[in-house]
Amino acid sequence: MARSLVIKATAGADAPERCNQAFNVAAAAVVSGVPVSLWLTGESSWFALPGRAKEFSLPHATPLEDLLDAVLAGGRVTLCTQCAARRGIGPDDVIRGVRIAGAPTFVEEITAEGVQALVY
Template sequence: MTRPLIVKLTCGAEAAERANQAWTVAAMGLAAGAEVSVWLTGEAVWFAVEGKQPDLELDHATPVAELVSAVLDAGIVNVCTQCAARRELTESDLFPGVRIAGAASFVEAALADDVQALVY
């Protein structure tokens, strides 16, 4: 049985390769049968906002919009409460199904039994 995977992404277009790697790992986790949740903080929150997603434009990489779509379809996406507030975002600004959650929720999820958490 595959254990749950949490991917925390702390950057956006300013660190394109790191951001793309996080989304690639999340999508591959889903392909491997893992329960995947992505936690977005800082500039990464824009990946959860329709029409505001950064285009990372990386050679030899799957377009980030495709990776985000795959995770939205089969995984869970969370946006940091404080990060959303600083950008004046509410759940109505986010893709359907994306939730706003705080640090306590992240810690609870990351400390659950058999979870693998990765931070990018």
């Protein structure tokens, strides 16, 4: 069984370097053939909405929109249920391919055999 990554992004524009790091690691893992599940929580929840990743800017960093597209193409992206509700985001609002799920799904993913969980 291949080892996989579950990455929880908690930061957004409020902490741009930490936010970018989460997306960068997730995209690099996908490109490397590692199964990846990226969770958008806290302020990174906004990136589940169309166009929001394009608005993010960090000097000397790959555009967040490109990183998110890479993860969506080869991995899984999940928006936290409670985080979505607090921001008024529903299933019809998110980018195609983003699912909304909660803590039970997160726990199931991070406790599976061969999984490494990272939180940014």
